[in-house]
Amino acid sequence: xxxxxxxxxxxxxxxxxxxxxxxxxxxxGLLFLSGDSNIVSSLTGATPDAGxxxxxxxxxxxxxSVLVLETSVTPVFSTPVNDFYNSQAGVSSTLFSGAVTGALxxxxxxxxxxxxxxxxxxSELDALGxxxxxxxxxxxxxxxxxxxPDPNARINDALTALGSGMLILDVALDIGDQHAxxxxxxxxxxxxxxTTFNYGGMSEISGGTTLFVSxxxxxxxxxxxxxxxxxxxxxxxxxxxxxxxxxxxxxxxx
Numbered sequence: 469x470x471x472x473x474x475x476x477x478x479x480x481x482x483x484x485x486x487x488x489x490x491x492x493x494x495x496x497g498l499l500f501l502s503g504d505s506n507i508v509s510s511l512t513g514a515t516p517d518a519g520x521x522x523x524x525x526x527x528x529x530x531x532x533s534v535l536v537l538e539t540s541v542t543p544v545f546s547t548p549v550n551d552f553y554n555s556q557a558g559v560s561s562t563l564f565s566g567a568v569t570g571a572l573x574x575x576x577x578x579x580x581x582x583x584x585x586x587x588x589x590x591s592e593l594d595a596l597g598x599x600x601x602x603x604x605x606x607x608x609x610x611x612x613x614x615x616x617p618d619p620n621a622r623i624n625d626a627l628t629a630l631g632s633g634m635l636i637l638d639v640a641l642d643i644g645d646q647h648a649x650x651x652x653x654x655x656x657x658x659x660x661x662x663t664t665f666n667y668g669g670m671s672e673i674s675g676g677t678t679l680f681v682s683x684x685x686x687x688x689x690x691x692x693x694x695x696x697x698x699x700x701x702x703x704x705x706x707x708x709x710x711x712x713x714x715x716x717x718x719x720x721x722x
Contacts, residue, residue: 496695497600500527500607501627501634503641503688504670505545505582505616508609511552519653519664523679524552526658527607531577534561537568539585542619545609549580568592573599582609583619584626593629600630600696610636612643612669620671631694634675641682643669652681658691 510517511524528534534553538546546563553561564572568588573579573595588596596606608627610620613636620636627634648665659679672682676690 496693497603498605498691499600499627499630499632499634499676499694500605500691501623501632501636501673501676501689502607502609502670503611503636503673504667505542505609505611506645506668506670507666507689508545508548508552508582509668510666511548512555513548517664517666519648519662520666521552522661523659523665524549525556526660526662527605528553528559528578531605532559533576534559534578534580535572535576536561536563537579537581537584538563538565539583541585542583545582546580549582568595570595570598573604576604578605578607580607580609581623583611583616584622585619587622588626588629593626596626597630597696600694606630610671610673612640613638613671614640615669630696632675632692634673634690634692637672637674639672639686641670641672641684641686641688642667646683648680649683652683652685654678654681 507520507523510520534550536546536550538550550561550563553559568579569592576599579596579599600606608623610616610623613620617638620638624635646667648667650663653659653662653665656677656679665680667680667688670682670688672686673688673690676687676692678687678690680689681687
């Protein structure tokens, strides 16, 4: 076996071990992230958009219970979500303000949080982490960096604490009301049946599986699976990784 192939094999082995260490549990939940809160504006009102409605139905899936965080600065983004889900047969949605607790999240299929007014506390993040570990779905919605820099930062802090690889970036995209082109709607189970999609000026996001992109093909809605905890390698796995690196180093010297 030549050196190049040996190195490739060792890199592959180390990558596989790292994947096993950091891979979420089988019962991990789903995290959705949007760099735009205006995607909820077309859920209700005089001119609702069927594409936006279908996307939010896809996010809920077979779930029947929704909890929507409302703050003094974001009722315009929380109320449409709550009203839309309550209009669906067999679905119940509740608006709430205050602390997020395990009791509140019990029995909830989807937790939606647009532009949080305050940072999530350690106890709230623990509750959200447990919720994800139990298979729940969380949807954070930020917005244009010029409009919502602080809420975006709070969402990023929560994402990091929950072990997510997604982030809202300080990059503004597609200012003004927009109607997505077909090419902006990426093929995925969560975009099944979504042929139209309305949005507004937003922030670019990174990480996760992209669902919608801007006119410049930058992602602004994505999702990922996570168990709600920042991945930490087990000691035994660290030893195994170290052994692989040592072996690779020896092969390099040879």
